[in-house]
Amino acid sequence: MxxxxxSKICExxxxxFNWRKKWKxxxxxxxxxxxRCRKxxxxKSPE
Incomplete structure (x- = not known):
């Protein structure tokens, strides 16, 4: 490719998830x- x-793994x-232009x-x-995940x-437990 x-x-x-x-890309990163959502916490x-x-x-x-892949890089997006808005996150440049x-x-x-x-x-x-x-x-949704951010909110x-x-x-999620802190440990």
Whole structure:
């Protein structure tokens, strides 16, 4: 794949997600695959 986009694993749901243009400036800080997972991050146990 010549233009493979970087990917990460969502900290909440555990699914893999790819880089998106809207995350261009803060890709290093992105931890969640969606707004839904970001809002539900507190429901997961901290350990």
């Amino acid at each position: 010549p233009n493979a986009l970087p 909440v749901c555990g699914l893999s 400036k803060n890709w290093d800080e992105v931890k969640y695959c969606s707004e 539900n991050r507190k429901s």
